Amino acid sequence: xxxxxxxxxxxxxxxxxxxxxxxxxxxxxxxxxxxxxxxxxxxxxxxxxxxxxxxxxxxxxxxxxxxxxxxxxxxxxxxxxxxxxxxxxxxxxxxxxxxxxxxxxxxxxxxxxxxxxxxxxxxxxxxxxxxxxxxxxxxxxxxxxxxxxxxxxxxxxxxxxxxxxxxxxxxxxxxxxxxxxxxxxxxxxxxxxxxxxxxxxxxxxxxxxxxxxxxxx
Ligand code: 5GP
Numbered sequence: 001x002x003x004x005x006x007x008x009x010x011x012x013x014x015x016x017x018x019x020x021x022x023x024x025x026x027x028x029x030x031x032x033x034x035x036x037x038x039x040x041x042x043x044x045x046x047x048x049x050x051x052x053x054x055x056x057x058x059x060x061x062x063x064x065x066x067x068x069x070x071x072x073x074x075x076x077x078x079x080x081x082x083x084x085x086x087x088x089x090x091x092x093x094x095x096x097x098x099x100x101x102x103x104x105x106x107x108x109x110x111x112x113x114x115x116x117x118x119x120x121x122x123x124x125x126x127x128x129x130x131x132x133x134x135x136x137x138x139x140x141x142x143x144x145x146x147x148x149x150x151x152x153x154x155x156x157x158x159x160x161x162x163x164x165x166x167x168x169x170x171x172x173x174x175x176x177x178x179x180x181x182x183x184x185x186x187x188x189x190x191x192x193x194x195x196x197x198x199x200x201x202x203x204x205x206x207x208x209x210x211x212x213x214x215x216x217x
Contacts, residue, residue, distance in 0.1 A: 006178035030211030036204040044179045049080030057090035061128045067100040069134035072191035073162040101141055107186040113144050121152045128156040134192055135163040139172050
């Protein structure tokens, strides 16, 4: 079975009832289901760390974390790589940088992608860069970021994406390391937001209609 798509979640996956897990009281009624529980995210991330280590071990890398949605995945992935670094004869020297991208309003993609902190990317020149993104939907955001990063002439670019959506016009460029392939639903939690809300939720969830209404702009 191919592993490049990551854990494939089928279209008919109903998720779990939120009542089976814990989550902040302020989101009660706002969640339709727990789509990917936090523990499963962590287990998959542990394996991605090993795959990255196998491919890039003994190189130096610059991790480029895509904010805001990518911060939790980035910190957990980096933490898992650090654990491997401590217990293996191979080790991956890492530095971490950040860039902020914004393109969504409510649960819809908007055509203009704002990029903040892109001036400082000269640190990437000649380096092995690992871009860490939470989610790839149409792939437009990643495409734009890749074009931008390439202009600084890094030696190598790899991309780790926690989630890739199965959408009709599948992304032109997909991450090298994929956590999960998911159906075309809008998801929140684990630092992914809906108008800045739901980042403080550890599971990846689907919102209820009430939740969408309550936090709509
Ligand atoms: P793309 O350019 O690939 O269509 O969209 C990627 C960006 O849109 C992501 O970096 C993320 O910010 C946002 N996005 C896409 N799908 C979702 C989703 O299901 N949930 C959330 N919270 N953000 C999403």
